[in-house]
Amino acid sequence: MRIKLFIGLIFSVFFGWYLCSMVLIPLATEGYQSTLKIWFEWQTFNAGMVALLAAAITAGIAINLDAQARKLEKERARCESKRNFIAARAFLPHALANIDTYAQQCSTSLRSFYLANRLSPRSDEHKEDLAKEFSEHAKPNGFEPTFRDCIKYAEDENSEKMTQLLVELQVFLSRMSEFENEKSIPSNYALEMLVYSIHFQFRVASFYGFARKGTEIELTPSDQSAYYVRLSTLGDDHEAFSLGNDHSLDRYVERYSKLNELINH
Structure with missing residues (x-):
């Protein structure tokens, strides 16, 4: 659980920095046209960042689904153990x-x-x-x-x-x-x-x-x-x-x- 929180924090800080650098700061200081120019100059990097963000979201969903599956399997095992105990008792x-x-x-x-x-x-x-x-x-x-x-x-x-x-x-x-x-x-x-x-x-x-x-x-x-x-x-x-x-x-x-x-x- 702590590792997941740490990884999530790292991604949040990284993408927060990216959003500020590529969108918020250029818009606030140089305007819309300058922001588009920056995005055009860094379009390869931006495409990679978008792909990385998509991969992170996909990984997060997969991890969450896996955690739910594990929880469900654990609950099934607990219920089965309870039934077996009642039968044995x-x-x-x-x-x-x-x-x-x-x-x-x-x-x-x-x-x-x-x-x-x-x-x-x-x-x-x-x-x-x-x-x-x-x-x-x-x-x-x-x-x-x-x-x-x-x-x-x-x-x-x-x-x-x-x-x-x-x-x-x-x-x-x-x-x-x-x-x-x-x-x-x-x-x-x-x-x-x-x-x-x-x-x-x-x-x-x-x-x-x-x-x-x-x-x-x-x-x-x-x-x-x-x-x-x-x-x-x-x-x-x-x-x-x-x-x-x-x-x-x-x-x-x-x-x-x-x-x-x-x-x-």
């Missing part, structure tokens, strides 16, 4: 629901293991049951194209958050797959992963507004009480979870609730 609620369902299944299994392990901590049967349950859980699949398109067409901030969730999902799937082998399930690790799975559910829930309405992704704040409420409502055994019942559980809940605060800020 239409599949996002289903993808999120599949991911959330799997996370809830993992939480429910880990919760049952935690409760059973409190009663008989030395029993390997609980680990075998947990491994069997995890091997039967249907892992989410088919979400990659939806995430890819949403990341591609969403605005930068939402795109970054979608990318972050996708990375967290890969980590979550990797950690949950460890429980398919009953020989590698330390009880403390299972307890931490129980809280972590709930933390991940809160993360997924933050994207539903964006998926349904296209609004900005607002990460849902989740304090410690929200974790205990979710733990209490996961099963149908009416087991109530609250702060102070288990110090190990409280420690993990505190850690992941603080992690939520860091993510939100």
Whole structure:
């Protein structure tokens, strides 16, 4: 834009000087006849200047038309990107629901293991049951194209958050797959992963507004009480979870609730 203004200024000054030298000054000082004489003597130069002026006007029109074409093409690309984003976002609620369902299944299994392990901590049967349950859980699949398109067409901030969730999902799937082998399930690790799975559910829930309405992704704040409420409502055994019942559980809940605060800020 600055280059165009500079070139326009140069041409304006140059042709202004030419007009003054060939027309205005001769007319003002020597009259009409003298002006015609000057034009006759400089007719080759004047013809060149007229041709140059015509070329400048033509170039200006061409540049303007090109700018309009570029603007129109940019607007078309923006509209197409918006349509593609809306189309991709239409599949996002289903993808999120599949991911959330799997996370809830993992939480429910880990919760049952935690409760059973409190009663008989030395029993390997609980680990075998947990491994069997995890091997039967249907892992989410088919979400990659939806995430890819949403990341591609969403605005930068939402795109970054979608990318972050996708990375967290890969980590979550990797950690949950460890429980398919009953020989590698330390009880403390299972307890931490129980809280972590709930933390991940809160993360997924933050994207539903964006998926349904296209609004900005607002990460849902989740304090410690929200974790205990979710733990209490996961099963149908009416087991109530609250702060102070288990110090190990409280420690993990505190850690992941603080992690939520860091993510939100």
